[in-house]
Amino acid sequence: MPSLFIATVLVPTAIATVYFVLSSNVFTSESRFVVKSSEKRSSGGLGALLKSGGFTNASEDAFVANDYMISRDALNALNRDGLVSRAYGNKNVSFLNRFNGLGTNGSNEKLYAFYQDQVEVKYDAASGIATLKVKAFDPVEAQTINRRLLDQAEALVNRLNRRGREDLVNYSGAEVADAKEKARAAALALSDYRNREGVVDPEKQATVQLQMISKLQDDMISTKTQLVQLQMLTPQNPQVPVLRARIAELNREIAAQTGLVAGNQKSLAASAAQFQRLQLESQLADRDLAASMTSLQEARNEARRKQTYVERIVQPSLPDNAAAPKRLRGIISTFIVGLVMWAISSMLLAGVREHTD
Known part of the structure; x- marks a missing residue:
C-alpha cells in the first residue's frame, strides 16, 4: 500500500509541483x-x-x-x-x-x-x-x-x-470612356454624311421643298386659269404665248423640285433612310453616354457610402x-486526483486479494 500511495499520489504531486514551480x-x-x-x-x-x-x-x-x-x-x-x-x-x-x-x-x-x-x-x-x-x-x-x-x-x-x-x-469609369468613344464615332459619322451628301436634315429640307412645290403648283393653277380665260375671251391676245411659256417653265421647275424630294438616288427621300440611321445611332450613343455618366456619379456616391x-x-x-x-x-488538483486513483486502485487490489484467498 505505501508503494501504491507513493506511485499514485506522491510521485504525480511531486512532478506537478516541480512543473508548476519551473513554469513561467x-x-x-x-x-x-x-x-x-x-x-x-x-x-x-x-x-x-x-x-x-x-x-x-x-x-x-x-x-x-x-x-x-x-x-x-x-x-x-x-x-x-x-x-x-x-x-x-x-x-x-x-x-x-x-x-x-x-x-x-x-x-x-x-x-x-x-x-x-x-x-x-x-x-x-x-x-x-x-x-x-x-x-x-x-x-x-x-x-x-x-x-x-x-x-x-x-x-x-x-x-x-x-x-x-x-x-x-474604375468599372463605371471604363463604361463612360467606352460610351464617349462610341458617341464621338457616331457624331463624326453623321457629320461626314452631312458634308458628303450636302444635307443637314432631309426631313426638314423635304418640308421646305414640298412647300416650294406647293407654291409652284399654286402658280401653275393660277397661270392656267388666266390662260383659259384669255383663250376664251381674246384668243389672239399676245399674253397667251407668255402664259404658255410660263406654264412650261413652272412644269419644269415642279419636276426639278419633285426630283429633289423623291425619284432618284440623290433625292432627299433616298438620303433620309441613311441619315435617320446615323442620327438614331448618334442619339442612342448620346443616351448611353448620359446613362454611363449618371452611373459613374452613382458609383462614386456609393463608394463614399x-x-x-x-x-x-x-x-x-x-x-x-x-x-x-x-x-x-x-x-492540489493533482494531489486530489492522485488520492482518487489511490483509493480506486486500493479497492481493486483488495478485491483481487479477497478473490485469490
Missing part, C-alpha cells in the same frame, strides 16, 4: 473591437446603438478580420522584426513553456502552431463585438502583439474597402497579474 508566468492581454459599416443592416443590442449613429455591423468584414488574426500572413507580419520569436522563444522563459524549448524543431510551421495556441479571437454575432486575447510570457509583449494585430486587421479592412471602391469606380471601419471598443490591456499557471490549484 503567462500574461493575457485582452481587447475588443467591432467592424462597422455605414451601409449594411445590423441586429439588436450594440448593433442597434451603432445603427442609430449611422453605422451598422459588417459581419462579413468582421469574419475576415478575425480569420486574418490567426493566419500565417498575420504571423509573418508580426514577426518581421522578430517580435513573435522573441516573445515566445526567449531563453529567459522556462524550457517547459517556450517555443522550441528543447531546441529540436524551430520550423515556421511549428511556430505557427504555437502561435495559434497563444492567440484567440471570439466573435459575438448578436452584438458584432469581437474579443481578442493574446497570451505571452511578458505583459508588455502580450500588449504589443495585441495592438499590432489590431493595426494589421484594420489595415486589411481598409485595403479591402479601398479596393472595392476603386473597382466600382460604402465605408467600413475597425472601431476599438476596449484597447489592448497591459496585464499586471499572470493569468497562468494556477500553481496552487494545479498542485
